[in-house]
Amino acid sequence: MTRTAIVTGAARGIGAAVAKKLATDGHAVAVLDLDESACGATIDAITSAGGRALAVGANVGDEASVTAAVERVANELGDPTILINNAGITRDNLLFKMTVDDWDAVMNVHLRGAFLMSRAVQKHMVEAKFGRIVNLSSTSALGNRGQVNYAAAKAGMQGFTKTLALELGKFGVTANAIAPGFIETEMTAATAERMGVGFEDFKKAAASQIPVNRVGQPEDIAATASFLASEGAGFVSGQVIYVAGGPKD
Numbered sequence: 001m002t003r004t005a006i007v008t009g010a011a012r013g014i015g016a017a018v019a020k021k022l023a024t025d026g027h028a029v030a031v032l033d034l035d036e037s038a039c040g041a042t043i044d045a046i047t048s049a050g051g052r053a054l055a056v057g058a059n060v061g062d063e064a065s066v067t068a069a070v071e072r073v074a075n076e077l078g079d080p081t082i083l084i085n086n087a088g089i090t091r092d093n094l095l096f097k098m099t100v101d102d103w104d105a106v107m108n109v110h111l112r113g114a115f116l117m118s119r120a121v122q123k124h125m126v127e128a129k130f131g132r133i134v135n136l137s138s139t140s141a142l143g144n145r146g147q148v149n150y151a152a153a154k155a156g157m158q159g160f161t162k163t164l165a166l167e168l169g170k171f172g173v174t175a176n177a178i179a180p181g182f183i184e185t186e187m188t189a190a191t192a193e194r195m196g197v198g199f200e201d202f203k204k205a206a207a208s209q210i211p212v213n214r215v216g217q218p219e220d221i222a223a224t225a226s227f228l229a230s231e232g233a234g235f236v237s238g239q240v241i242y243v244a245g246g247p248k249d
């Protein structure tokens with residue numbers, strides 16, 4: 001069945017791959033990112049393959065921006081019943097050097113953003129008696145040096161997900177989290193640069209620690225999101241799926 005999906009942070013990286021995959025699955029897709037014009041490449045890829053997409057500029061951490069964005073999607077694309085909370089940033093530093101701004105910025109995008117988006121979209125899902133919410137967590141939720149803010153936010157995403165599953169299940173809405181390991185995107189490229197390591201060497205070192213012997217690609221996450229958003233995944237809810245090329249706790 002064709003539905004309307006919103007993918008946040010879909011101008012590039014994992015969000016772009018998820019948006020393209022959901023469009024291939026037959027859904028109309030709202031490609032949401034901070035800057036509407038940055039969504040062009042994702043929109044072109046979807047429409048040139050025969051899909052339906054709408055570029056939406058919005059800041060997921062801002063209540064008014066989220067309300068306006070979700071209303072626009074409902075009016076122009078249809079009631080959203082699939083939501084992928086993917087928008088994210090890193091502001092890495094060791095605890096003793098971390099600023100309050102670094103802490104707040106990460107909390108605002110991941111946790112406040114997922115909360116505001118889910119709250120705005122749930123009414124469409126409850127009315128439709130169908131919904132699929134997929135939240136991007138991370139293996140960093142298990143703890144990662146230099147990421148006290150990000151690890152806390154990504155662990156928070158897991159508690160948030162399980163609670164959505166408990167509250168919304170009776171309305172036909174599932175909520176699950178994907179916790180990726182190392183995925184090759186601009187986010188991990190920026191991490192390599194910050195650490196003064198070439199991206200190829202950085203990826204090689206990461207791959208050597210991963211059981212399937214490679215780093216992940218955005219399409220690896222898109223395939224999992226596609227499953228969790230599908231009709232057939234209706235009995236899977238409140239789960240955290242580690243997509244990391246090997247087992248995690």
Ligand SMILES: NC(=O)c1ccc[n+]([C@@H]2O[C@H](COP(=O)([O-])OP(=O)(O)OC[C@H]3O[C@@H](n4cnc5c(N)ncnc54)[C@H](O)[C@@H]3O)[C@@H](O)[C@H]2O)c1
Pocket residue numbers: 008009010011012013014015032033034058059060061085086087088089109113136137138139179180181182183184185186187188
């Ligand atoms: N790349 C990885 O290895 C990895 C691993 C685990 C989890 N993740 C998570 O997956 C998600 C996507 O990561 P990515 O690697 O594709 O990152 P990315 O930096 O390539 O893309 C993130 C996108 O989110 C957008 N964004 C940031 N703040 C926003 C806001 N306030 N409102 C709307 N959009 C906003 C950015 O503009 C960007 O287009 C993030 O939540 C990230 O934490 C990534």
